[in-house]
Amino acid sequence: MDQYNTDFHPRLLIVRVGQTVQFKNSEDTLHNVHVIDTVTRETAFNVATPVTGAYDYVFETASVFDVSCGVHPSMAAIIVATETPYAVVAERDGAFSTPRLPIGDYTATVWNLDPSRRSSRVLTIDDTTTELNFDGGSGEL
Numbered sequence: 001m002d003q004y005n006t007d008f009h010p011r012l013l014i015v016r017v018g019q020t021v022q023f024k025n026s027e028d029t030l031h032n033v034h035v036i037d038t039v040t041r042e043t044a045f046n047v048a049t050p051v052t053g054a055y056d057y058v059f060e061t062a063s064v065f066d067v068s069c070g071v072h073p074s075m076a077a078i079i080v081a082t083e084t085p086y087a088v089v090a091e092r093d094g095a096f097s098t099p100r101l102p103i104g105d106y107t108a109t110v111w112n113l114d115p116s117r118r119s120s121r122v123l124t125i126d127d128t129t130t131e132l133n134f135d136g137g138s139g140e141l
């Protein structure tokens with residue numbers, strides 16, 4: 001996750017549990033990165049990212065994390081750490097595509113900044129499934 005133009009890039013990042021994320025600063029301005037677990041409200045880390053500086057962090061638990069910069073209150077991002085290899089970020093119109101899911105039963109979770117647009121349901125993937133539809137989005141396998 002990069003910092004430039006006084007913003008985080010990207011503003012929404014999905015990571016696998018156990019994956020290392022590098023936080024860096026690519027502009028001539030001091031920033032920091034403060035990451036808070038939204039479930040426990042505990043700070044995961046809070047580090048300065050000096051000009052051309054970087055910090056590596058491994059997300060060890062599945063959760064949703066708020067990311068902020070204490071120097072610039074307008075900077076904000078979200079990190080979703082998940083166990084699944086099938087998590088994707090949808091387009092603004094709700095369209096998405098995932099890698100081909102093996103046949104089986106799954107719990108599909110839709111996460112949105114707006115809690116009223118979050119949902120979860122069980123679905124069955126068989127060898128004829130080519131499309132998934134949710135409230136607010138649909139996608140191809």
Ligand SMILES: [Cu+2]
Binds near residue numbers: 069070072
């Ligand atoms: Cu900043």
